[in-house]
Amino acid sequence: MADLLSVNLGVPRSSPATRVGVTGIDKRPAEGPVLVRAPGPKGTGLGSGVAGDRILDGGHHGGDDQAVYAYAREDLDAWAAELGRELPGGVFGENLTTHGLDVTGALVGERWRVGGEVVLEVSVPRIPCNTFAHWMAEQGWVRRFTERAAPGAYLRVVRTGEIRAGDPIEVVQRPGHDVTIGLAFRALTREPELLPRLLAADALPEEALAKARRRVAAAG
Structure with missing residues (x-):
């Protein structure tokens, strides 16, 4: 069964890569339950x-639409092996570090129950930015992260409650389309020819759906 390894909270850090000069991308595991x-x-x-x-x-x-960010421990481990450095939970700026869950293969609009109360809905992939690149301090980081196409998922909060490390994660609802987080990420970054396929996923944020509609209109 999938479970939650840690719930991570941001620690403010100065960052010249963001227009406000400070970032919360440095997230650290919380102790105890978190609302x-x-x-x-x-x-x-x-x-x-x-x-x-x-x-x-x-x-x-x-x-x-970007209330909670989840990233899989398995994907962090793959990056750690490639980069030759330890990557603790929260280092990618994720709020939830998961285990046993295929986050890249999650369908846009599917719902996860975390613990006994909280229900989250998969919304949209994370798109890497300059703040992320500056934080990671790895050569060509945005390009490398984009090419890997394992972006993690942003989630909406459907049902409020408390969560903590060790909580089980269960996929309780899946939509009938085939638009995964991985597919949506590829369409929104390096493979715009895939954009029309995103229209099947009405749970995507309006900004992403509008981009797909413009692609269809231009082709027509």
Whole structure:
């Protein structure tokens, strides 16, 4: 069974790569239970869906469609082997470090129950940015991360509650389309010819769906 290895909260760090000069990408495992709730609109709401987490650049991060970010321990381990360095949970800026769950293969719109209360909905892949590249300090990091196409998933909060390390994760609902996080990421980055396929996933944020519609309109 899939489970939650850690719940990670941001520690503010200075960053010349962000317009606000500070970032919450450095996330560290929390002790004890952590409240998860819908944060509201990007830029005007609570920012993160994880209480105690910090979203410092609210214009580009956070909000209901990016309330919680999950990354698989298995993918972190693959990166650690390639980079030759330890990658602790939270180092990619993820709120949830998962185990036994195919995050890249998750369908947009599928729902996960975490612990006994919380229900999260897969929303959209994470797109790497300059802040991430600066934090990782690896040559060509954005290109390498994009080529790997294992981006992790942003999640919406469907049902509020508390979560903690060790909680089971269960996929409780899957939509009928075939649009995975991996496919959506490829379409939104290096393979725009895949964009029309995203229209089958109406749980994608409107910005991604609009990009797919423009591709279809241009082709027609």
